[in-house]
Amino acid sequence: MDREPALDLWSHPQLLAALTGQDWGAVFRTYRKLTGLSQTKIGERVGLAQSDLSDIERGRRRVTSSEVQARIVAGLGAPERQGTMGPYTPAPVAGLHFLGPGPDEDLLARVTSVVDSDSRVDAPTLDWLDRLLAEHRRAEDVIGSRPLVDVMRQQLRTVVDLYGSARGPLADRVVRLASEHAQFLAWMAQDQDQTAAALTWYDRSHEWALEAGDANMAATTLNMKGHLAWSKGRATRCVRLAEASRWSAPGTSLGVQGMATQMAARGHALNGAADDAHRLLDEAQEIMLRASEHPEDEPPWMYFYSTGWFTLQRGMATLHLRGWRTAVDQLMVGLSGMPDQYRRDKTWFRACLAHALAGAGEAAQALSVATAIVPDAAAVGRPHSWNELHTAAAVLLRRGAGEGHQLIAALREFD
Template identity: 35%
Template sequence: MTAETFGQCLRRLRGEAGLSQAQLARMVPIHQSNLSRWEGDRQAVEDRVLVERLETVLGAPGALTRAQAPSLLHGDGIDSQRIDHAVRRPRTVDDRTLDALAKLLASTRHLEDCVGAAAVLLPERGHVNLLTELASESRGPIRTRVIDLAGQWAQHHGWLYTALERYDEADQWFSRSLEWALEAGDDDLAATVWSFKGHVAWLKGQVGPTIGLTHTARRYTGIHAGQTAYDALQEARGHALLGDVSEVERLVDEAHALSQLATRQMADGSAPPWHYYREDGFWNLEGGRAIAPVRPRQAVELLEAGLAELPPDQLHADWADAYRRDLEAAQRATA
């Protein structure tokens, strides 16, 4: 049975208490418009004190807190009881709890590929808030693993905002992820976040920051080849906008060799978990995107090939739609 979202739980508890939205809003007190957005899962409640106040008024201690973190993102094989325990007692987090939260993040990434960023954003916020609290409370030997995992959740949350074109919020989450990655000493995650910052700059049409931020990501050595390959192509995108054909071709050639190494690393299981979607089709898509401004005909071929190679569970992802728009633009350029 699918777990309730925060909004569904709040609406149910209010109904069981025999209260209208207006009555509950006056008792808390809050604006009724806020209550309506929360019940519709259109806005997350980030104030824990306010959540506890709602629970007190509704006579349901802990119910909304549990719904806020273990939400509909829980899939098969997720140890929900351990996550529930972490919500109630964040200082007791252990390795098995972190294993459950890492598995949950992996399932969330795949869910987002299927249903889109908008459907995942608000349910995910409870988990991100939980990891934020764990990062604040953790100490001792387990802290490094806690903040590393918190950084991974924050990075994914930043991606969701990026997909929804809410770039300021995306950058805030990427910055938080970067802080945790640096503390944890996770160079792969840090490079990934710098790269995403460069991607946001590219989406905003800022050529200088696109190249500069991506070049910062490329300074990291000894990381997964898939990240280095991607960043070569992303930097090529920036140079393509400047019309620097020779630099674009140099970077694309560099990325091709790195992507072959990345494929081998994916096969032997040494790639970080957030690289799961960077298979052969992905490299054709990124190559097509990189060269589209300077080689539109070749870009059409690569983008068509990449889209044809996507697995069924990624066909309707937000990022797949973005490559379809790239293909349409390249086709118009060749007409």
């Protein structure tokens, strides 16, 4: 019987040495020996077919792609990598390090202290920055996060520099606006699988939200931390953070409450707790329907919500619970009403649909859905949609479907 990894698994010297030296074949061999998991089971965790994993263990295939390396590290629960490229290095024991889109030295100094500035701040300037942030949020839906990171870091510098000259209500607005920028930067870091940077920005956003008295953003940052935990397969942490979002910030909007409720449901689904998942999804749907009656009461970052979006969340939860055909129906219904402007999210949910179709035994349809989105997954869906397509391929191969090999071939064209 397969054994789950022990909590101190990565303290094993042989496994840690293999990881540090990027000997991925040795990582897999040692991991299997320590856990008793099969190549197929490990392949499911890291989004690789059993045949590919076997080739890596035997030295017939090298793992040179930084995305595949990151997928292995995340799937096996290894210590975080430092940086997005180059060899693996263990996480530091002490000291604060920011990865990828985290704050550089200058920006860190600005966001952690009052900056003397002669910049004048007035309501029209803040109105303009609000509109600019809204436009960048919508642009990110289409072009993905990578092209916007530097722009948003500079925009946050501008906002922070206004703080020194802001007084009274304008000071509160500046802090609130800074909190929204930090939350958006956190989301973009999360989208790029930069966990440490995402957590750093969520913490900063949460602190500023509390300072500004913005209960909606304070709750949202906790909920998004739950989303980050969910994306890493940490179901219990996802549930706890989502529940914390619900009780720790009284006075939040119905939409923010509903978002946290559905996030807790997804965490329960990831844990296989079907009754809790369905109960909370029903509760979340009722809350969100009430919220939709007064959209003017919702914060600006809730712009994406629709009943179709909620159907897609149900589809993801059902996918976790292996209700393959129901998940297919829910995902198809949700996708049918999703505007093309949500290119990144639409790619993700189509990848989930391919996974559900593969699980339902609809190999030809799974391949058709998957191959149609490979270009978008490569362009704006790395690593999440990209990894989900690898998972779909692994499911197809486990079921003996030749379409799994065809999907892997299609993905390799964009590696």
